[in-house]
Amino acid sequence: MQPVLAFDVYGTIIDTQGVTVELERRLSDASKAGEFAKRWREKQLEYSFRHGLMGAYVPFTECTREALVFTDRALQTGLSDNDHDHLMAVYAELPAFPDVVPALDQLRDAGIRCVAFSNGTEEAVSQLLTRAGVRSHMDVVISVDEVKRFKPDPAVYAYLRTWLETRPENTWLISSNPFDVIGAAHAGLRSAWVRRHSDAPFDPWGIEPDMTVPELETLAERMMR
Amino acid sequence: MQPVLAFDVYGTIIDTQGVTVELERRLSDASKAGEFAKRWREKQLEYSFRHGLMGAYVPFTECTREALVFTDRALQTGLSDNDHDHLMAVYAELPAFPDVVPALDQLRDAGIRCVAFSNGTEEAVSQLLTRAGVRSHMDVVISVDEVKRFKPDPAVYAYLRTWLETRPENTWLISSNPFDVIGAAHAGLRSAWVRRHSDAPFDPWGIEPDMTVPELETLAERMMR
Incomplete structure (x- = not known):
C-alpha cells in the first residue's frame, strides 16, 4: 500500500x-x-x-x-x-524552497498522496502555499486549528490520521523541525527529518526519525524505491 | 490576611x-x-x-x-x-542570588509564608537550595513532579493552591521567568516579575504581572507595606 x-x-x-x-x-x-x-x-x-x-x-x-x-x-x-x-x-508571502515542487510532482506522478499539515490556519496556509506556487501541487491543507492545539501535542497527529483515514504505519510526517518529527514518532506515525542544514543537530531524546534526507527530492527518490 | x-x-x-x-x-x-x-x-x-x-x-x-x-x-x-x-x-550546586536570603528573612520576620515552587523534583531542589544556603530560610519545597506536568500548565498552579490551601487572590507566584508569571496569572494567581536585568523584555501577550521588581529585597519591602 x-x-x-x-x-x-x-x-x-x-x-x-x-x-x-x-x-x-x-x-x-x-x-x-x-x-x-x-x-x-x-x-x-x-x-x-x-x-x-x-x-x-x-x-x-x-x-x-x-x-x-x-x-x-x-x-x-x-x-x-x-x-x-x-x-x-x-x-504571509514567503517563498518555497526550490526542491519542493519537483519533489511533489514526482511523488504524485507515482500515485503517492501529499498533503500539507501545519500549525497555521487552513486559510493562512492555503494563501501562503498559493502565493509560493505550491498549493496546486498538493491535495489538501490540514490545520491544527480544527483541534485548537499545537504540534507536538499528540491530539494533532491523531487528528491528522482521522482526517486521512490511514493506518499509523502508512502515514508519514515530513518535517525539517525535530520537534515535529519527535511529536509524530511519539504519536505512532512514521517520520522523515528534512535536514536542510548539514550541521543541524537533532534533539537527543532517544526518539529517531525513520528516515533522514537533506532535501525533498531525495525524499521522493527514497519513497518511490 | x-x-x-x-x-x-x-x-x-x-x-x-x-x-x-x-x-x-x-x-x-x-x-x-x-x-x-x-x-x-x-x-x-x-x-x-x-x-x-x-x-x-x-x-x-x-x-x-x-x-x-x-x-x-x-x-x-x-x-x-x-x-x-x-x-x-x-x-546541582549553583549559587543563590545575593538578595535572596536577606529578602526571605525580612518576609518571614513579618509573618509572611515563603515556599519554593519549581519544575525540579523535590529532592533535586531541596539539595540545590541546601547547598546554596537557602533551604532553611523557606518553609517547604513544592514540585511539579507530583502532578507530572511542567509550568506553565494550569494544572501545576492549581496543585500549588491545593497544597497551600490558599485563595487565588492571596497566593503569589514570584518569578524572574515571564512564562511562569504569565502561566500563574492565567491560572488566576497573583504574580510578581523579578526583572533581574533592566533590559529584559516581557512577553507581549496582554497578560501583565501584578508587580514588577528589580530584585527580591524590593519585593520584600513592597509586600510588607
Missing part, C-alpha cells in the same frame, strides 16, 4: 528565513537581520508550545505577531507598528 | 548563569561559555514545554541533561560524557 505524506509547512516547504531580506531593509542596523529572523522564528515556536501547554490556544499568526514584537523589544530594534504590519505581510 | 509567596527557583532564587565559570574551564574555546550557558538554559525550558505538551513528562533533570547534549552538538564544542556529568554536577 502506498504511503501518505503529510508535509510540515513552515521551515519544510516554506523558507522562513526568507524574511531576512526585508528585515535588512527595515532595520536601522541591517547586520542584525539574520539574528532577528532566527530569534523571531524560535520565539514563534516557543509561544506555540506555551500557548498549547497553557490550554490557551490562539491562531498561529498571533504567535508569529507576538514573537515579532518580543524580538523587536529584545534586540531593541525600535520598529514601528507599521513595520510590524509590513513584516507580517511579508511573512 | 497575609499573602503566601511561592518562589520559582531556577533563575529567580538560583543563578543559572553561575555555570558559566565552569564552562569557561571546560570548553576549548572559553569565549563560547556565555552563549553556551544561555542556549543550554533556553533549550532546557523549550524541552520542558515540549515534554509537557506531548504528555511525555520526564524529571526536569532529564530536560537539563538533554539540553546540555543538544547545546554541545549545536555549538560543536565536542564535550565528553565525563564533561557532561561534571557540568550536571555543577548545575
Whole structure:
C-alpha cells in the first residue's frame, strides 16, 4: 500500500528565513537581520508550545505577531507598528524552497498522496502555499486549528490520521523541525527529518526519525524505491 | 490576611548563569561559555514545554541533561560524557542570588509564608537550595513532579493552591521567568516579575504581572507595606 505524506509547512516547504531580506531593509542596523529572523522564528515556536501547554490556544499568526514584537523589544530594534504590519505581510508571502515542487510532482506522478499539515490556519496556509506556487501541487491543507492545539501535542497527529483515514504505519510526517518529527514518532506515525542544514543537530531524546534526507527530492527518490 | 509567596527557583532564587565559570574551564574555546550557558538554559525550558505538551513528562533533570547534549552538538564544542556529568554536577550546586536570603528573612520576620515552587523534583531542589544556603530560610519545597506536568500548565498552579490551601487572590507566584508569571496569572494567581536585568523584555501577550521588581529585597519591602 502506498504511503501518505503529510508535509510540515513552515521551515519544510516554506523558507522562513526568507524574511531576512526585508528585515535588512527595515532595520536601522541591517547586520542584525539574520539574528532577528532566527530569534523571531524560535520565539514563534516557543509561544506555540506555551500557548498549547497553557490550554490557551490562539491562531498561529498571533504567535508569529507576538514573537515579532518580543524580538523587536529584545534586540531593541525600535520598529514601528507599521513595520510590524509590513513584516507580517511579508511573512504571509514567503517563498518555497526550490526542491519542493519537483519533489511533489514526482511523488504524485507515482500515485503517492501529499498533503500539507501545519500549525497555521487552513486559510493562512492555503494563501501562503498559493502565493509560493505550491498549493496546486498538493491535495489538501490540514490545520491544527480544527483541534485548537499545537504540534507536538499528540491530539494533532491523531487528528491528522482521522482526517486521512490511514493506518499509523502508512502515514508519514515530513518535517525539517525535530520537534515535529519527535511529536509524530511519539504519536505512532512514521517520520522523515528534512535536514536542510548539514550541521543541524537533532534533539537527543532517544526518539529517531525513520528516515533522514537533506532535501525533498531525495525524499521522493527514497519513497518511490 | 497575609499573602503566601511561592518562589520559582531556577533563575529567580538560583543563578543559572553561575555555570558559566565552569564552562569557561571546560570548553576549548572559553569565549563560547556565555552563549553556551544561555542556549543550554533556553533549550532546557523549550524541552520542558515540549515534554509537557506531548504528555511525555520526564524529571526536569532529564530536560537539563538533554539540553546540555543538544547545546554541545549545536555549538560543536565536542564535550565528553565525563564533561557532561561534571557540568550536571555543577548545575546541582549553583549559587543563590545575593538578595535572596536577606529578602526571605525580612518576609518571614513579618509573618509572611515563603515556599519554593519549581519544575525540579523535590529532592533535586531541596539539595540545590541546601547547598546554596537557602533551604532553611523557606518553609517547604513544592514540585511539579507530583502532578507530572511542567509550568506553565494550569494544572501545576492549581496543585500549588491545593497544597497551600490558599485563595487565588492571596497566593503569589514570584518569578524572574515571564512564562511562569504569565502561566500563574492565567491560572488566576497573583504574580510578581523579578526583572533581574533592566533590559529584559516581557512577553507581549496582554497578560501583565501584578508587580514588577528589580530584585527580591524590593519585593520584600513592597509586600510588607
